[in-house]
Amino acid sequence: MAERAAGSGVQSVERVFELLERIADAGGAVTLSELAASAELPLPTIHRLLRTLVGLGYARQLPNRRYALGPKLIRLGEGANQQLGALAMPQLKSLADELGETSNMAVLDADMVVYIAQVPSRHSMRMFTEVGRRVHTHDTGVGKAILAQLPDEQVRGIVGRAGMPTPTGRSLGSTEALLADLGGIRERGYSVDEQEQELGVRCFAMAVPNAPTPAAVSVSGPISRVDEAFAERAVPLLRAAVEEISAELNR
Structure with a gap:
């Protein structure tokens, strides 16, 4: 099933980059709840996207459970x-x-x-x-x-x-x-x-x-x-x- 587009773009791609930009704007590390409050996305969606980014190396989870930008970036x-x-x-x-x-x-x-x-x-x-x-x-x-x-x-x-x-x-x-x-x-x-x-x-x-x-x-x-x-x-x-x-x- 084709992924639903948001406007002229692919929604999940737009959401991924929104999360990365919000992590950067927060100084490079942010909690899941802080992302949920600022991104206005459902918590399960944010968690799923972050898990994918961590797996690819574009985000990482710190020992204190905060999420940071990953080394691949x-x-x-x-x-x-x-x-x-x-x-x-x-x-x-x-x-x-x-x-x-x-x-x-x-x-x-x-x-x-x-x-x-x-x-x-x-x-x-x-x-x-x-x-x-x-x-x-x-x-x-x-x-x-x-x-x-x-x-x-x-x-x-x-x-x-x-x-x-x-x-x-x-x-x-x-x-x-x-x-x-x-x-x-x-x-x-x-x-x-x-x-x-x-x-x-x-x-x-x-x-x-x-x-x-x-x-x-x-x-x-x-x-x-x-x-x-x-x-x-x-x-x-x-x-x-x-x-x-x-x-x-x-x-």
Whole structure:
């Protein structure tokens, strides 16, 4: 018997991905009852789907009976990140060529951000950013640009679980300070890492609108070159880049 479709899709497939997304939104681990309350699905259905996902390795049950995302999703996520990074490379190269500084793309990965693509500056300066590196959201330009797209409650959950280390004296060390900064980012449309991750380095970043996963693009360099005049040139170019990437993703 053919499976009943929901709308234009297959209902059980839609439910599986809804459960996976809700586990991710909960910080990576959730109880069966919490899923039942948020997913609005019958408990037996949720249990059946989870049992299948656990058997396939796309979910796992922890000793405390909570359900977490499974290791098989890592390979899928890495492959998707590589494709997303490759798609953005023309825009990143254009930014680096026009501005002369390093351009990056990063995505939200659980409660951290991971860099998935980079075009380095033509200047010889090594910075903390490199493809594959996972960093906190609250002290990076890309991280704050992404957080500014999320509701405050979700932001509190992310930094509450990940913590808020302060690698420099300029790093934001409290949720209240972060939320105030995010308010400014939402108003102006871009974020600034003001030597918050690395002393001597300034970064301007902007979220990719309507991305399938929260993502942002940044341009960073030494404060001697990345100044207010640089910002006047960089912000319009960043906006054009993220809009082009968004258009490519939604074709």
